[in-house]
Amino acid sequence: xxxxxxxxxxxxxxxxxxxxxxxxxxxxxxxxxxxxxxxxxxxxxxxxxxxxxxxxxxxxxxxxxxxxxxxxxxxxxxxxxxxxxxxxxxxxxxxxxxxxxxxxxxxxxxxxxx
Amino acid sequence: xxxxxxxxxxxxxxxxxxxxxxxxxxxxxxxxxxxxxxxxxxxxxxxxxxxxxxxxxxxxxxxxxxxxxxxxxxxxxxxxxxxxxxxxxxxxxxxxxxxxxxxxxxxxxxxx
Numbered sequence: 170x171x172x173x174x175x176x177x178x179x180x181x182x183x184x185x186x187x188x189x190x191x192x193x194x195x196x197x198x199x200x201x202x203x204x205x206x207x208x209x210x211x212x213x214x215x216x217x218x219x220x221x222x223x224x225x226x227x228x229x230x231x232x233x234x235x236x237x238x239x240x241x242x243x244x245x246x247x248x249x250x251x252x253x254x255x256x257x258x259x260x261x262x263x264x265x266x267x268x269x270x271x272x273x274x275x276x277x278x279x280x281x282x283x
Numbered sequence: 284x285x286x287x288x289x290x291x292x293x294x295x296x297x298x299x300x301x302x303x304x305x306x307x308x309x310x311x312x313x314x315x316x317x318x319x320x321x322x323x324x325x326x327x328x329x330x331x332x333x334x335x336x337x338x339x340x341x342x343x344x345x346x347x348x349x350x351x352x353x354x355x356x357x358x359x360x361x362x363x364x365x366x367x368x369x370x371x372x373x374x375x376x377x378x379x380x381x382x383x384x385x386x387x388x389x390x391x392x393x394x395x
Binding site for chain 1: 316
């Protein structure tokens, strides 16, 4: 069965600094996908970035990059140049090859300090 | 990206009653899902809404309690039946095709 683990319940980062949010996963599938979502206090889930298991390059979307280490089964999110608006809950998620099921980690609450 | 709306945005219901939550997508999508999120917790998948057939439920969720409809590729409903205070939660709809998966704003349900 698939499992997503986020070991950092909460993190602080200084504004304008980079921060890495950890995510490890467990699956026996060869083909799968990994996501990161942001959930501000308002509650909406905002899609940030996606990485396919066969993608050779790490995904990047603006200030977000996904550090994908397949052998270690990790998919860490790197946010560069943190902004106050980045303060939110961040969820790592995994899907099977058919996008039939999604599994979410427990989340990491990020606080950006001015 | 797909835009997803949910109705109602919030509701307060009495125990023993039922509430139907609607999810509307602005474009045709392959997959639609329903999640539950307790305050401060992660998302738990309730079921996958299949177009034209019965929903696929996750362990711990049953059709009698959470009947789901999906009559077409842009719309789905989730009913929370015979509600109890333990059903108080945020219910989220997500939809998409392939890796493009987006979420609705959620329905905040309080059962008294």
